[in-house]
Amino acid sequence: ETGVTQTPRHLVMGMTNKKSLKCEQHLGHNAMYWYKQSAKKPLELMFVYSLEERVENNSVPSRFSPECPNSSHLFLHLHTLQPEDSALYLCASSQERGWGEQYFGPGTRLTVT
Amino acid sequence: AQKITQTQPGMFVQEKEAVTLDCTYDTSDQSYGLFWYKQPSSGEMIFLIYQGSYDEQNATEGRYSLNFQKARKSANLVISASQLGDSAMYFCAMRMDSNYQLIWGAGTKLIIKP
Numbered sequence: 001e002t003g004v005t006q007t008p009r010h011l012v013m014g015m016t017n018k019k020s021l022k023c024e025q026h027l028g029h030n031a032m033y034w035y036k037q038s039a040k041k042p043l044e045l046m047f048v049y050s051l052e053e054r055v056e057n058n059s060v061p062s063r064f065s066p067e068c069p070n071s072s073h074l075f076l077h078l079h080t081l082q083p084e085d086s087a088l089y090l091c092a093s094s095q096e097r098g099w100g101e102q103y104f105g106p107g108t109r110l111t112v113t
Numbered sequence: 114a115q116k117i118t119q120t121q122p123g124m125f126v127q128e129k130e131a132v133t134l135d136c137t138y139d140t141s142d143q144s145y146g147l148f149w150y151k152q153p154s155s156g157e158m159i160f161l162i163y164q165g166s167y168d169e170q171n172a173t174e175g176r177y178s179l180n181f182q183k184a185r186k187s188a189n190l191v192i193s194a195s196q197l198g199d200s201a202m203y204f205c206a207m208r209m210d211s212n213y214q215l216i217w218g219a220g221t222k223l224i225i226k227p
Contacts, residue, residue: 098213104158
């Protein structure tokens, strides 16, 4: 595997379900990011991790819970989501936080029913 | 407030023609960086080109060049000799060196016609 991978690519869940999104980067980067991409809206930064420490949390509802067990893996745990949470969730990594370009995964298309 | 504006929601261009995608930005920071990304229908964001605010030369990467006009606060992407595979969404983004966050534009959907 190369670059940034995300699983699953598609996810349909009910509002009472609990699920997790997984991201893995094979680039040796130290920073990882979660973004939300909704239709016709700019990308929204959700969380930033630098060397496994969360450094930014952009006022994201607590029903989204990130986890970064090491610098290569990032998870987004989801529970009791709302239909408006349906979106494309993109993971990215960069050499250092705020340094250089970010490399993105293919995203997880989430539908909340 | 920091902001990125992409005024063209969609564009149709004939194959092999050059295309310019507009991006204007607003910031009071002196040090910042500007990025362009391409997002095909598959969803993955692909980095295309970067311009630092102190770079005197316009950035170029293959068929991509960035027309950076600092006084006008614009950073337009120019794609030369467009190809069918260039059809995608294109996003302009700005990073403030004061807080390292990326601010994104709403994107431009580019369709290349054969």
